[in-house]
Amino acid sequence: MTARRGRRAAGKRRGAPRKWRGKPWKPWAVCGTALLLELLLIWSPLRPYAAGVLILALLGFVLWWLWRTDRMARDRDRAWREEEAVRRGRRSLARADVMTGTEFEELVAGLCRRDGCTDVRRVGGAGDTGVDVTGRLPDGRTMIIQCKRYAPGRAVAGRDLRDLLGSRVHFGADLAICVTTARFSRPAQDFAAANGIATLHRDHMGLWNRGAALGSLLGVSGGGQGDGRHRVRWKKTYGEA
Template identity: 40%
Template structure:
């Protein structure tokens, strides 16, 4: 065996063998720890023998502190939960209040609505939406079979009862005098309208316009409807003739 090989063998034996220095240090440290713990235990035992009341007080104080910390933690958690619940309740109340103070708008109240693209039922809803937008109350869309000419019924801002019939016609289909006569026969006598309105997406024939004027029915043609929608023209109840329900009933009865 060469000297180099012998040196490597000696190093390997030192690395894998017993390390006296490390073992000695470990036992010295262990002895110090045991001594300290023993000294502390003797001190505690001596204190318990000499001052048992003090020890009891310290124990009670420690337990009370732990209990207090736990209670404060529970109280803080409960406070956080209560604050979250109050915040959620406040948000819900605010949403409900907003829903009550701001009436829901019907489809079609916007100025850019295209009436030609609507169905007759949607057109009635759109007219009801215009009435709501402009301050009418108790707006009711009642169009359908058996409505006797009343498609929309409402109260104007000044408290008058307005009855509206809606005619969703194409541009070539004008509202004739027969349409006006049928509406004139019910709007005042049956529905007791203070303001009777016939609104259409088309136009009125001359005889129809003459009959409407004679019995006090407000005619709203395509152009007037667009002006009402855009806010550039009068509202139908603002153009109603003087005399109200009594005058209109008398003229309609004479015309029919």
Template identity: 55%
Template sequence: MAALSGVGGAVWWLWRTDRLVRSRDRRWREEDAIRVGRRSLAEVDAMSWQDFERYVAGLCRRDGCTDVEVSGKSGDLGADVIATLPDGRRLVVQCKHYAPHRYVPSGDMQKFIGTAWLHHKADVAVFAATCPFSRAALALAVQHGVLAVHRDLLGAWNTGTPLQAMLPLNGTGQGDRAHRKRWKDTYRF
């Protein structure tokens, strides 16, 4: 009986060790996939909206955020990713995975502004998108202190610029009218 118990204990220990090793390996691979220079914006464009939310959460982790949670469902009231910044502030991120030639409309920004501060108690609110923001949406973001991470800032964040370094850049970087026209013409399908 003791031998059977010993064999059972050894099997359990091997099974548990295998599970732990596989779990650590999976986490390492997920973190490795978001390291600097590992994804192009074309790869980000090819993601599903759920993968994009997980990707943004991974970027937050890379930048030192803790308690990172991905909602991954509708009805999240604009909080796709919630985390704690390294300085202890509460971060709430709305993610929009739109085609590169689209714009984030002001209605999407209005909804996020309406929930980020009051409902989710954000200290820092970020709206991350795979496309530019409309002029009205960007103006709302600046007026209400929401960091609008448009396609150009997403590219910078993607290649290693920390989120906290981008906070003062809100409302900048989308270029002038000629730049946006050239960019939009490039991404027409």
């Protein structure tokens, strides 16, 4: 009891109650507001002016609140876009390398939708006639996609692209695309170039997965595999088939 009384006495000697400590302006603000209201009640000629001031203050507060809300929403949207760009930039094909064939087909279908393709459907499975994804490009052309989730050291053979060419005729598609996490053999690359089949090898797939648009990659279809020296470096990097 003695100690408690001592603390109370010390608090009184220190001055302001605990809730006002560190914020000396609060008592003055409360007192000033009370005094202003008392003057307005006593001196009636000031009431119209005070009402105008209060209305303007209220309008200013509403405008400030709307501006602040809009700024906060824009800041949150900007932060989300920056974070998404960072996540997209950090994506790699390491995730695709451990996917099943079905998961890789879903990834390709999702990238098509991201780039504005419509009517995108995954049709891979038993009896898919060499087609895993169908859809329509943003320019209206119909497309079929064959997905080859191979180990990086493997190569897509020419027979796979011959099957894809037959599927393009079967579906009546405007464009046939073969996407792989590996590379294309020389016969497969030559066959694709001769028959208008778009080929996206591992390097292109990595660019697509990191944000490049499908339309921009179709313009470099089949390129980037280089000569024999490039293929030697590829094998050193990814290993033999």
